[in-house]
Amino acid sequence: MKDTYTDCLTLARTELATxxxxxxxxxxxxxxxxxxxxxxxxxxxxxxxxxxxxxxxxDASVFVPTPRTPSPEAGIESR
Known part of the structure; x- marks a missing residue:
């Protein structure tokens, strides 16, 4: 069975908690x-x-800049 990234994250959390x-x-x-x-x-x-x-x-949320939101403070641009 192929692991998904969520399986890997769960395993990482478990190992770090251990x-x-x-x-x-x-x-x-x-x-x-x-x-x-x-x-x-x-x-x-x-x-x-x-x-x-x-x-x-x-567990932290990550901001990924896109052309429409160059910074976290810019908010969401609607067109």
Whole structure:
């Protein structure tokens, strides 16, 4: 069976949600005390942001400019 793009997007969301849960578990299990210069912990925090941003981008609406609407502020031109 051939996958559709919606199947791929659903799979991406599922995989990112799984990664988010695993990363949250790893962050919560990180040994304390944590210093501000702990490169490994800071990397985990950065990865958490990247995963959250990726999930947000999958759900964000995208403006695709066309000759009739060169910018989001231009509105819809009717003819």
């Amino acid at each position: 990664a988010q849960r695993l990363l949250a578990a790893e962050i919560s299990a990180y040994p304390t005390p944590i210093s501000g210069c702990d490169a490994q912990f800071n990397h985990l925090l950065a990865e958490r942001v990247r995963i959250s941003d990726a999930l947000a981008q999958l």
